[in-house]
Amino acid sequence: MxxxxxxxxxxxxxxxxxxxxxxxxxxxxxxxxxxxxxxxxxxxxxxxxxxxxxxxxxxxxxxxxxxKEKPGLVVKNYGENWNELQKEGYKFFYKARDRFNHGESPHDLLFLSRTCVNGLIRYNQQGKFNNSLHYTRKGIHPDRFAKIATDWNQRIxxxxxxxxxxxxxxxxxxxxxxxxxxxxxxxxxxxxxxxxxxxxxxxxxxxxxxxxxxxxxxxxxxxxxxxxxxxxxxxxxxxxxxxxxxxxxxxxxxxxxxxxxxxxxxxxx
CATH class of the missing domain: 3.40.50.150 (Vaccinia Virus protein VP39)
Incomplete structure (x- = not known):
């Protein structure tokens, strides 16, 4: 294994x-x-x-x-979010967090998990995602993530x-x-x-x-x-x-x- x-x-x-x-x-x-x-x-x-x-x-x-069904779409959305983070910095992270707390997009959840402090998925008592941006990490590069997504697609x-x-x-x-x-x-x-x-x-x-x-x-x-x-x-x-x-x-x-x-x-x- x-x-x-x-x-x-x-x-x-x-x-x-x-x-x-x-x-x-x-x-x-x-x-x-x-x-x-x-x-x-x-x-x-x-x-x-x-x-x-x-x-x-x-x-x-x-x-x-x-x-499982549309891995290319997940990779595309992650890449777009990652690029926006490199351009806008912390402002985009909190924009994505607010967006997730209102719409619960799976693409936003993935992005937040890859860029928040230590990857800790945390919710407050109201059920809202509340972890912060990990300032010293840019998140996994889209090219590397694409390989991971392809591997998981085959496994599930x-x-x-x-x-x-x-x-x-x-x-x-x-x-x-x-x-x-x-x-x-x-x-x-x-x-x-x-x-x-x-x-x-x-x-x-x-x-x-x-x-x-x-x-x-x-x-x-x-x-x-x-x-x-x-x-x-x-x-x-x-x-x-x-x-x-x-x-x-x-x-x-x-x-x-x-x-x-x-x-x-x-x-x-």
Whole structure:
């Protein structure tokens, strides 16, 4: 398996862990489900023969559909936005941010993710994108992005993309399918797009076990000497792995300290 450059920068992306997570997938499965798609790092590595990928973020899913169906249009729009940023500087970034908050264009979402501070997709309590321009970075060059978009287009040809919640997205899953789950952390409380009810989610996992459906769950973890591991009932999984996630982005931004981060991977098989 070869590491794949991200199509879109996404908070909580499993870019650095995707190869390891993909290596933990069952040797054989029918349909692959990823109901918290985000940056799609794992599906990009797995390249399943049949997949259902979803998220509740509508412009994000719209972007994935465009990459699958009209990658040239995505590349063209990104190039135009990138060139305007080089001409107008910060004024264009905030113009694009305002435009996105009013129209939720997938093209604007892509551009913002590539030019905002550390690529952190953040929303305020009103659901508006609120991260700032990363002044020391110009964003990925359009020529390089075009190559990435072409690569992703080839990797997601067998994917169906849906804008819906995780329960509806996986309602047709069966015993011979595999689900990868990467939900928003319970303690982030809406700083990023979307939250889930923790108890309802645990009941959902229990239901997957009852149906004999294999799943892998990325959740909680550790940072330096701080333990953020949540009490996932041991009856819901068979293996709990701590996977290196890299360094804390927030610490690097706030006080330049480097702290190693590990995330949990729970497997029910």
């Amino acid at each position: 070869k590491r794949l450059p991200p199509l879109i920068k996404w908070s909580g992306s499993k870019q650095s862990q995707a190869i390891f997570i993909a290596s933990c997938a069952p040797n054989n499965f029918n349909t692959y489900y990823e109901p918290f798609l985000g940056g799609g790092a794992v599906v990009g590595i797995l390249q399943p023969r049949k997949a259902v990928c979803s998220d509740i973020n509508n412009p994000l899913i719209a972007l994935w559909k465009l990459i 040809k067998n994917c169906v993309f849906l804008t819906t919640d995780y329960r509806k997205a996986t309602k047709n899953a069966r015993r011979d399918d595999f689900i990868y789950l990467d939900p928003p952390y319970f303690n982030t409380r809406g700083r990023y797009f979307g939250t889930i009810n923790f108890e309802e989610f645990l009941n959902y996992l229990s239901g997957l076990n009852d149906k004999g459906i294999k799943f892998a769950l990325s959740y909680d973890g550790m940072r330096a000497d701080k333990n953020y591991i949540v009490e996932i009932p041991k009856t819901l999984y068979k293996r709990h792995l701590l996977v290196p996630f890299g360094n804390s982005t927030f610490k690097k931004v706030q006080d330049r300290k480097v702290e190693k981060v590990y995330e949990s991977l729970y497997l029910n098989f």
